[in-house]
Amino acid sequence: MRAVIFDLDGTLVDSVYAHVFAWQRVLAEADIHIDGWKIHRLIGMSGGLLTKAAAREIGRELAEADAEALQTRHGTVYKELLPVRRPLPGAIELLRHLRETRIAHGIATSGKREDVKPSLAALHVPGDIIVVDQSDVERAKPEPDLFLACQSRLNVRPEECYVVGDAVWDLLAARRAGMLGVGLLSGGYGEEELARAGAYRVYQDPADLLSAIYQLGLRAS
Amino acid sequence: MRAVIFDLDGTLVDSVYAHVFAWQRVLAEADIHIDGWKIHRLIGMSGGLLTKAAAREIGRELAEADAEALQTRHGTVYKELLPVRRPLPGAIELLRHLRETRIAHGIATSGKREDVKPSLAALHVPGDIIVVDQSDVERAKPEPDLFLACQSRLNVRPEECYVVGDAVWDLLAARRAGMLGVGLLSGGYGEEELARAGAYRVYQDPADLLSAIYQLGLRAS
Numbered sequence: 001m002r003a004v005i006f007d008l009d010g011t012l013v014d015s016v017y018a019h020v021f022a023w024q025r026v027l028a029e030a031d032i033h034i035d036g037w038k039i040h041r042l043i044g045m046s047g048g049l050l051t052k053a054a055a056r057e058i059g060r061e062l063a064e065a066d067a068e069a070l071q072t073r074h075g076t077v078y079k080e081l082l083p084v085r086r087p088l089p090g091a092i093e094l095l096r097h098l099r100e101t102r103i104a105h106g107i108a109t110s111g112k113r114e115d116v117k118p119s120l121a122a123l124h125v126p127g128d129i130i131v132v133d134q135s136d137v138e139r140a141k142p143e144p145d146l147f148l149a150c151q152s153r154l155n156v157r158p159e160e161c162y163v164v165g166d167a168v169w170d171l172l173a174a175r176r177a178g179m180l181g182v183g184l185l186s187g188g189y190g191e192e193e194l195a196r197a198g199a200y201r202v203y204q205d206p207a208d209l210l211s212a213i214y215q216l217g218l219r220a221s
Numbered sequence: 222m223r224a225v226i227f228d229l230d231g232t233l234v235d236s237v238y239a240h241v242f243a244w245q246r247v248l249a250e251a252d253i254h255i256d257g258w259k260i261h262r263l264i265g266m267s268g269g270l271l272t273k274a275a276a277r278e279i280g281r282e283l284a285e286a287d288a289e290a291l292q293t294r295h296g297t298v299y300k301e302l303l304p305v306r307r308p309l310p311g312a313i314e315l316l317r318h319l320r321e322t323r324i325a326h327g328i329a330t331s332g333k334r335e336d337v338k339p340s341l342a343a344l345h346v347p348g349d350i351i352v353v354d355q356s357d358v359e360r361a362k363p364e365p366d367l368f369l370a371c372q373s374r375l376n377v378r379p380e381e382c383y384v385v386g387d388a389v390w391d392l393l394a395a396r397r398a399g400m401l402g403v404g405l406l407s408g409g410y411g412e413e414e415l416a417r418a419g420a421y422r423v424y425q426d427p428a429d430l431l432s433a434i435y436q437l438g439l440r441a442s
Contacts, residue, residue: 017238017242018257036239043427186256191413
């Protein structure tokens with residue numbers, strides 16, 4: 001195995017619960033009352049899919065423009081709730097380790113570019129790190145497009161890539177991309193939920209993964 | 222089986238994610254930076270245990286007075302974040318069903334009395350419903366005291382009681398009280414986490430439990 005593609009929210013940055021709470025508030029403003037745990041299980045999908053899935057949950061159809069407006073509002077509320085991004089334990093060190101050992105790696109997120117920037121800054125990654133976000137592909141997770149775009153830029157084959165993520169959507173998209181998924185508990189899913197969705201291994205957080213990275217059999221390109 | 226004892230937050234009211242986010246903010250103010258998913262897994266414990274567990278997580282000891290101050294601050298931030306309590310789907314109907322079929326039931330929560338009142342109002346329960354909160358016992362969950370106090374007031378034996386909860390702390394306290402635990406996914410735990418902690422059955426939310434309530438073999442006293 002030659003490359004690692006990371007999800008961002010809940011995998012490298014501790015932002016899932018702020019996202020859940022921001023979505024719950026924004027959806028409630030639009031009279032879409034969805035239980036927190038159901039929103040939690042939608043995080044990681046593209047914002048468009050998430051809003052539509054949430055609306056369908058209460059038997060409503062949502063027009064494209066309304067879904068778009070909700071996403072914009074979510075961006076605002078999310079920033080208010082979480083003005084400072086916090087890297088998950090070991091995230092900075094894990095990325096540094098990969099750089100120093102010259103193992104190909106990148107980040108592929110369903111998030112929007114303006115939302116991704118502060119997270120990258122918090123992770124102290126160099127400016128040339130390969131990052132693929134929603135704006136780079138037509139369809140975000142659970143479609144495989146984000147991971148395939150990242151892999152192509154990393155110049156490796158899909159079957160040489162791990163995908164590290166905290167949500168079942170990462171693992172689903174990884175399988176569809178022909179990559180091997182690794183789960184992290186730091187997004188709040190249970191271990192078995194991730195294993196059942198196809199995670200080859202499940203670690204607590206980036207620090208736990210780094211401490212056992214030899215288990216992944218990675219080598220430099 | 223003759224009685225059902227319910228947890229409140231995450232079991233009857235959709236409040237877990239607001240609690241997580243409020244705790245994360247309050248702990249960060251005190252320079253205790255804990256990952257969201259770890260706080261999530263502490264919800265349902267007594268506030269005192271939760272603050273101490275969170276501090277220990279980053280290798281600090283917390284004085285009793287500091288833990289108390291954090292709990293007070295949490296109450297304030299939580300109310301700001303979630304001014305309106307929302308019953309989980311089927312919660313009102315499930316409690317009404319138990320009343321109408323004269324099956325003994327009560328609520329036992331690690332929460333404080335002033336925090337419990339708005340939730341009870343949202344659930345449309347009569348004023349004489351049996352509710353046991355933190356102030357009624359010396360030690361809240363995962364100690365069995367809350368459930369035993371509730372069972373005693375319901376005038377049934379422990380082995381005739383179900384405990385319905387969303388957290389492993391409910392299931393742990395239920396086992397210690399000699400009661401049978403039933404898990405709900407509406408607090409955001411995974412199904413296997415609850416089953417492993419001893420849940421006899423796991424349902425999605427109160428509506429799902431109500432639709433299958435015959436599975437519990439309950440009868441009126």
